[in-house]
Amino acid sequence: MPKQPRPEALERLCKALSRLPGVGRVTSERLAYHLVQVPEAEALDLAEAIRTARREVRVCSQCFNLDQEDPCKICQDPHRDRKLLLVVEGPREVAAFEQSGYAGLYHVLQGRVSPLEGISEKDLSLQSLLRRVEEGEFKECCLAMNPDLEGEATADLCYSVLKKTGILVTRLARGIPAGASILQVQQPILSDALHGRRKY
Ligand SMILES: [Zn+2]
Numbered sequence: 001m002p003k004q005p006r007p008e009a010l011e012r013l014c015k016a017l018s019r020l021p022g023v024g025r026v027t028s029e030r031l032a033y034h035l036v037q038v039p040e041a042e043a044l045d046l047a048e049a050i051r052t053a054r055r056e057v058r059v060c061s062q063c064f065n066l067d068q069e070d071p072c073k074i075c076q077d078p079h080r081d082r083k084l085l086l087v088v089e090g091p092r093e094v095a096a097f098e099q100s101g102y103a104g105l106y107h108v109l110q111g112r113v114s115p116l117e118g119i120s121e122k123d124l125s126l127q128s129l130l131r132r133v134e135e136g137e138f139k140e141c142c143l144a145m146n147p148d149l150e151g152e153a154t155a156d157l158c159y160s161v162l163k164k165t166g167i168l169v170t171r172l173a174r175g176i177p178a179g180a181s182i183l184q185v186q187q188p189i190l191s192d193a194l195h196g197r198r199k200y
Pocket residue numbers: 060061062063064065071072073074075
């Protein structure tokens with residue numbers, strides 16, 4: 001019995017979906033079959049949302065955040081603290097810090113050094129960061145990388161680029177996560193938590 005291949009168009013959809021981050025073969029098949037069986041308007045609405053987002057969302061030429069305007073709304077906002085610059089790995093981190101109530105400016109590195117993924121310092125917006133610090137009125141630059149090996153390496157790199165400007169370079173406090181036990185956290189975290197202690 002010859003095998004019955006999937007319709008070519010469905011196969012193409014499966015392949016396209018499987019290229020998305022975090023989507024494996026099984027999930028891509030489930031999504032593809034779902035999309036060809038829901039009402040057509042629902043599926044086309046997704047296609048249109050992708051098309052619009054791709055067309056409208058752009059990289060801010062100042063901070064490298066994503067927005068529909070350039071400069072982005074954060075860079076344009078006159079009420080933000082223009083003396084404080086928070087350096088983050090990606091635009092998703094900007095959204096997270098916005099939820100936290102942070103009111104300074106950002107610089108998005110567009111990644112982090114990762115030898116395994118072939119990402120080196122050339123791929124990051126480090127020279128733009130240096131230019132902004134040299135030309136801007138910032139008093140403090142806080143490195144807010146993720147607290148893992150690659151994040152630490154990226155923060156070290158940022159520091160080596162920024163130290164010659166003389167700006168105050170800080171980094172996020174690390175502490176004991178809520179719900180964790182003091183006996184379980186690593187020694188550098190415990191030491192950072194002590195350094196970052198504050199008034200009760
Ligand atoms: Zn911006």
